[in-house]
Amino acid sequence: MQPDPTPYDAFLLVSFGGPEKPEDVVPFLENVTRGRGIPRERLVEVGEHYFHFGGKSPINERNEEFLAALREDFAGNGLDLPVYWGNRNWAPFVTDTVRQMAADGVKRAAVLTTSAYASYSGCRQYRENLADAVAAVEGAPVLDRLRHYFNHPGFVEAMVDSTLTALGELADRSRESAHLVFVTHSIPETMNASSGPHGGSYVREHESVVEEIIERVRLETGHRYRHELTFCSRSGAPHIPWLEPDVNDHLTKLAEIAERLGQERPAVVVVPIGFVSDHMEVVWDLDTEAAATAEKLGLEFVRAATAGIDPRFVSMVRELVVERAAVERAAVDGGPEVERPAEGSLPACWDRCAPGCCANPRGARPALGGAEQ
Numbered sequence: 001m002q003p004d005p006t007p008y009d010a011f012l013l014v015s016f017g018g019p020e021k022p023e024d025v026v027p028f029l030e031n032v033t034r035g036r037g038i039p040r041e042r043l044v045e046v047g048e049h050y051f052h053f054g055g056k057s058p059i060n061e062r063n064e065e066f067l068a069a070l071r072e073d074f075a076g077n078g079l080d081l082p083v084y085w086g087n088r089n090w091a092p093f094v095t096d097t098v099r100q101m102a103a104d105g106v107k108r109a110a111v112l113t114t115s116a117y118a119s120y121s122g123c124r125q126y127r128e129n130l131a132d133a134v135a136a137v138e139g140a141p142v143l144d145r146l147r148h149y150f151n152h153p154g155f156v157e158a159m160v161d162s163t164l165t166a167l168g169e170l171a172d173r174s175r176e177s178a179h180l181v182f183v184t185h186s187i188p189e190t191m192n193a194s195s196g197p198h199g200g201s202y203v204r205e206h207e208s209v210v211e212e213i214i215e216r217v218r219l220e221t222g223h224r225y226r227h228e229l230t231f232c233s234r235s236g237a238p239h240i241p242w243l244e245p246d247v248n249d250h251l252t253k254l255a256e257i258a259e260r261l262g263q264e265r266p267a268v269v270v271v272p273i274g275f276v277s278d279h280m281e282v283v284w285d286l287d288t289e290a291a292a293t294a295e296k297l298g299l300e301f302v303r304a305a306t307a308g309i310d311p312r313f314v315s316m317v318r319e320l321v322v323e324r325a326a327v328e329r330a331a332v333d334g335g336p337e338v339e340r341p342a343e344g345s346l347p348a349c350w351d352r353c354a355p356g357c358c359a360n361p362r363g364a365r366p367a368l369g370g371a372e373q
């Protein structure tokens, strides 16, 4: 059966954006941090990460690969929707893309952001970007932001498999005693406290993904692995608390504990559940920095793959579009209840955010995709 995309006539992927060349790095960082009170030293340091890779972030190429995979998946499954792409911080900017969509006659589009979890940075700020774009473009299409997918089977299963594959890369003798070190982007504690409709969603959603992966890996291997949720890419002023432990500190602690107990140092599998593709945080903070920390500490280190263009993750996007289309049709014609798959302890995420969900620390601004729309 052909999937029915009605009421949608387009799909829009919204992402973070990244620099393409050395001259882009400083203006990109200015876009990201405008009005955010990030210390200059931190910007210089992060700039170095980009210069280390020739001034080019991998994120745009990863998104282009993802878009190509989406187009192929949509076409192969009879979902006849044009696919667009816009970013918050670098070209193609969301507003320019929305202008193009209006020019192409798009009336209503389903929108996926590349962040899987609730938080101001990963949710409401994108909703503000969408509101800004719609306000700036005459005749802009209606934009429906799709639900967060951290617990969608397409994401969870891709991450379970990448974890199993990474475990398989460890030496046989170190496998069972290995630690799974889950990693996501650190955010200020206050941003976690205001994430989701009642606060704390950012950490809670990650914890549910961690538990689900641990349990699924146990079903596959018969072994419940020791694990921890850790954080990377801390930014901001030093006196402002951000989520911890930092991944490097955690690796250091694992080595110290082994030392104290007179045990062999454990192998570690780093599982980047907070990042959907190999962008700068993954290739720098994990593959470069955390790998060097592990090497210095004498810990065997493997980094699990990100969801990337895993076919289940790609199909998930199509399934979310078709699901939301059915939800929107049912709201109009009272059609049957729509199945909304989700794995683990939390239900499928809401489609429209409640008022105040992932509150803006700088005060309320217009945001699309709220319950009032």
Ligand SMILES: CC1=C(CCC(=O)O)c2cc3nc(cc4[nH]c(cc5[nH]c(cc1n2)c(C)c5CCC(=O)O)c(CCC(=O)O)c4C)C(CCC(=O)O)=C3C
Pocket: 016, 017, 018, 019, 029, 032, 033, 036, 038, 042, 043, 046, 057, 058, 059, 114, 115, 116, 119, 121, 122, 185, 186, 187, 188, 191, 233, 234, 235, 236, 274, 278, 279, 280, 281
């Ligand atoms: C939750 C979250 C996600 C995941 C959700 C999502 O995907 O949106 C994310 C993604 C990303 N963050 C990225 C890059 C940066 N993030 C920064 C700064 C910050 N991130 C924050 C949070 C998040 N960030 C926060 C609270 C700040 C402090 C400033 C502020 O309050 O806004 C800075 C400034 C320098 C610094 O402070 O580190 C940079 C350069 C890139 C691109 C990487 C590439 O180029 O491949 C991506 C995908």
Ligand SMILES: [Fe+2]
Pocket: 185
């Ligand atoms: Fe970030």
